[in-house]
Amino acid sequence: VSKEREERFRKLTSRLHFGVIVRDANGKALLCNKEALRYADLSEEEFLKTTFPMRNVVFMREDGSILGDDHHPTMIAIRTKKHVRDVVLGVKKNRNFKWILTNAEPILDSEGTLLHVITTFTDITERKSLEQKLLQEEINRQKLITKATIEGQEKERKEIGAELHDNINQILTTTQLYLEIAES
Numbered sequence: 001v002s003k004e005r006e007e008r009f010r011k012l013t014s015r016l017h018f019g020v021i022v023r024d025a026n027g028k029a030l031l032c033n034k035e036a037l038r039y040a041d042l043s044e045e046e047f048l049k050t051t052f053p054m055r056n057v058v059f060m061r062e063d064g065s066i067l068g069d070d071h072h073p074t075m076i077a078i079r080t081k082k083h084v085r086d087v088v089l090g091v092k093k094n095r096n097f098k099w100i101l102t103n104a105e106p107i108l109d110s111e112g113t114l115l116h117v118i119t120t121f122t123d124i125t126e127r128k129s130l131e132q133k134l135l136q137e138e139i140n141r142q143k144l145i146t147k148a149t150i151e152g153q154e155k156e157r158k159e160i161g162a163e164l165h166d167n168i169n170q171i172l173t174t175t176q177l178y179l180e181i182a183e184s
Contacts, residue, residue, distance in 0.1 A: 006031060018122040019100075025078060025114040027052035039100075039123065041093070060090035077104035077117045088124070099128040 009031055013020045019036035023029055028051045032044070040047055040054075053069035061067050069075055073084035084104045091098050100121040107116040 018120055021074075021119045023052055023074060023078075023117050023119065025116070027074065027078060030116065036121075039098075039121070041096075056093060058092040060092065062088050062090070064090075073102045073104035074117055074119045077106045077119075078114060081106045081108060081112070081114050088128075098123055098125045100124060 009022070010033070013033035013035075016033060016035060019039050020031075020033045021029060021036050022031040029048050032040075032047055037044055037047055042050075052074050053072065059067040059069075059072055067089060070079070072089075073087045076082075076084045083106065084102075087102045089100050089102055091100055101124050102119065102121045104117055104119045106114055107118060109115055
């Protein structure tokens, strides 16, 4: 990557509110923006020494299972030379856990050889937290509806039971009176 291109990249990406990382076909970091550095909690010098997969970072699927390195969007783009879009990943580094929305775009030369992969990611931790809160509120609302339905059914059953009991007592009393009259 030429110095001129690198400088243009830095200018273009410096103010973006999402992370941008350029890696070579072997997964070695070539360039990144300030947001990626902030998110990785590394200096630029440290980050540019990294290769993918990164050590001390665990990626997870939305269901909580660990994502194998080969299934990360960057590695898929390197392997398939096809773009990977809108993959939600959990990222666990040290004690920190965040959610990101990730895209990986392979850059090919005119012969179709992979030159670089540009990976972008947006922190969606707050959105995921709000989604979880809304889901929990919906579950609680459904529990209240279910509880009210069951209580209503129980009340109705008790009333029907009491009515049947009273009705049977009246029938039995009437029958007893008729039997007594018939005997006499």
